[in-house]
Amino acid sequence: MRYFIVYAHPEPRSLNGSLKDAAVQALEAAGHQVRISDLYAMGFKAQADADDFPARDSKERLFYHRASGDAFASGALAADVVREHEKLFWADVLVLQFPLWWFSVPAILKGWIDRVFVNGLAIGVPKEGTKQWLRYGEGRFAGKRAMLAVTTGGREGQFSERGINGPIDDLLFPLNHGLFHYVGMAPLRPFVAFQTVRTTDEEFQHMRARYIHRLLGIWQDQPIPYRFENGGEYESNGILRAGVAEGHTGFRAHCV
């Protein structure tokens, strides 16, 4: 299998960096192919702006979404974005690996998301012969699997069902559902390492083993069963039909 790990930590000697190194080693030892986008090492440009469309008339008002669709269609996107597309198409599995900062991805990884998942590729893809869009379960990345791999200094209890930070699965919903599921990838339950400060050697060994186990098992595990937008459970306006998840609201209503 082909694994594409997008890794966003500023310090190679960090716990997060060690987990990444261990992942590459274990995946390759098991016969898999691995490619890494080490966003900090690459100096990946975080801010989405007009420079992403070098062929565009820079005096015109920028509609970023529209411009990204035009540039994608005409093969005129910035070269660093095109290289990420090649890796995405190559991969069977996408892993986003990052430390949780302010309950979300670091800015450099948000920039990778903002700039790479362009109009025409990940959004705004019409479903032929219908008035529907290929999204939320369908799309150009269908057939691929995706997983978040997260480290946090916070304790697990704080991220539990009644913990003050909010449940970790709800905090990650915008990525698992709003990104992976949106573009058609099957999202796996995230790998999360809590309380990654002053980790003992033994704790780290355990964490590493757990991560590798998840990575190697990604095709055996069951994806998060989010509902498909075009699967008959939503009205054409994107609202759950009466009778589906009756009485339920919020993120969890979108899970079977």
Next chain:
Amino acid sequence: MRYFIVYAHPEPRSLNGSLKDAAVQALEAAGHQVRISDLYAMGFKAQADADDFPARDSKERLFYHRASGDAFASGALAADVVREHEKLFWADVLVLQFPLWWFSVPAILKGWIDRVFVNGLAIGVPKEGTKQWLRYGEGRFAGKRAMLAVTTGGREGQFSERGINGPIDDLLFPLNHGLFHYVGMAPLRPFVAFQTVRTTDEEFQHMRARYIHRLLGIWQDQPIPYRFENGGEYESNGILRAGVAEGHTGFRAHCV
């Protein structure tokens, strides 16, 4: 009153940019003082990295959280971050204004959050005479108010209680609760403009009036009533006490 608007849109002639201009004009006309951080115009550095601590020994392993605390304590943070702190201390009201990209802030604004809310200022502030932290309702920014101002091309129904994107209030919880409430600011309900594509003049006038009304009314409106971590409703491990929000889980359990 003093309003500090952090604005993150790459195109000054955008709908979002026009809302920002209108806000400044209306606030000043009403006698308020306004400062803007126009992140794109400033070329604000998005990625949090070792360059944020110019006085640090660059050969040492970077613990970003620890290094930010050291640099804050010794007055050795990067100059652009210090300037943002000055504006935050100056302000009575903080507004984060942005287009919703992939259900969150644009990378450049995430970078502003990651880099500005450093250890010792916004996190890791001990509560004197206790073993508690000043956070989630308490902190150095107590007494200030904060509001998100968001534009999105999506339709309101898609962000409703049973809409496929998830409820907008839940999507914004990591900012309202995880950032504003965390650092002690009182979060107001967000201003959200939906379906901002091909907006008619009349729709825009209405949107603008609604935004200005919210900005001017910020001291009359009731903040979102999130529970205080040190208010007696949480165990010392950050989990809601039995009897509080009995039977409730998830983000909403943290709202009174």
